Amino acid sequence: MNIAEKILARASGKKEVNPGEIVEAKIDVAMVHDLTGPLTVKSFREIGVKKVWDNQRIVIIFDHLVPASSVQAAELHRVMREFAEEQKIENFYDIGRGGICHQAMPEKGHVRPGDLIVGADSHTCTYGAFGAFATGIGATDMAAVFATGKLWFKVPSLIRVNVTGRFQELVTPKDLILNIIGHIKADGAIYKGVEFAGPTIRNVSIDGRMTMCNMAVEMGAKIGIIEPDETTLNFVKSRTKEPFTLPKSDPDADYEKILDFGVTDMEPQVALPHSVDNVQPISEIGEVEVNQAFIGSCTNGRLEDLRLAARLLKGRKIKEGVRTLVIPASQEIYMQALQEGLIETFVKAGAFVCNPTCGPCLGGHLGLLAPGEACISSSNRNFIGRMGSPEAYVYLASPATVSASAVTGKITDPKSLGA
């Protein structure tokens, strides 16, 4: 069996499972945030069960509209605070306690290799970076999980993406995943999983692995997953008290297909409006002026990303007219960035640093775009209307490319800046 089949077999109490088979599996951890939680709670109450199946296995994190961006958002937050208290859910991270859910989940020890994790958010696939089977579900599915602790899954077939070669300076795992999505396309992995493997992946940090698994859903994938190793253990061990296993694919495991990617010659990649799979190398996109630059989100708001951005912005000034937002993904990252002096670098360069939140990524609040404006963003989606006006343009790139573009005012290869 491959790694995904092994986890689903274990969670559904079977010796073996096969792609296409429908199994009912026990959920190890279930996460909701401030925007999907209220509907989950409403549906949970409609089911008519008084108590959640296991209040230790439910995690509530506020991140989408924090601090409350409107009275309506404040009301949604109140629904979730009251629910957390009523159900005695201790793993509740209000504002100032966690950060973006997909960063806070592993940081706070709620993600372990081999776990079956569901989250009411499509980017839940991020936790595959730790060797977990993690996928996004909607509010009603989540209400069923809250009530029963179980959910049905169709066992996905797995596409194995083998990556070899060494990244060039200032080319990052974000560039790699954009390149992969550009090849596999937005619907290329629907109903399937994607396993990232090969020598290059072994050398990618946990931060970079999270960026890659995070965007698996942009190919339609149910999961992105990476076999756990020393890098995984180093992160997870100190953060969880619960035991866990280290699942690996068998040498004779079945894959739907195996794709090979090389990074040695790869230049920075950019996804052009309005589709994440509309990817081109930066040398081929021509001159594109930007009004806004955004460094943050569950894709690229981690410490490694902020360090890279600070390296490019240190001693430089952001171009007049380019509003630049920097949003650390969690309180922990925010603190580390403060201690390392990164925040000072950003402020000196003329960036606007916000509290940990999803913010402008989903067009909720903090830095929306007007008609005709363009934004270069380290986030994960560039759909029509994603970051505000349906007539705005969103370009996706790495934090290095976003930083370089903030300095020049147009989409710029970070190498040309000479960092």
Added chain:
Amino acid sequence: MITEKAVKFGDNVNTDVILPGKYLVLTLNPQELAKHAMEGLDPNFAKRARSGAILVAGKNFGCGSSREEAPTALKRAGVKCVLAESFARIFYRNAINIGLPVLECPRISRKIEEGDELAVDLKAGEIRDRSKNVTLHATKLPEFILEILDDGGLIEHIRKGIRSK
């Protein structure tokens, strides 16, 4: 049998155009959500769908976010069924869970035209285009999914299960 006129969209219709993120604060008010259904592609959609519609789309319908408000907005706006060449998986589950029928039908967007009169037999997995006088075959839904749809969605399905115990 579901009978309505076809309203067509293309490939990769994502949840941000089905229901833009700025309306998610209306999550507990489905009637308000419905007013903004498909706003990203057609600001007049809610008005057009009011008297009933069957959406016909290409591949990867509903890609993007896990927001259940997307199928809810469509259903409340008057969409009776979505027929597409393929669906993003979270949207697919969400639609079934809230009682909005979805059927996968290969090459459907090339076979049906805007405004065609359609009759959909969910159980048989058959789509009759009455305007063209042709029958198309969709992937049949498994029995347990038909049961959820019959009950009007997952919540009522679970309640029924609890009651019968």
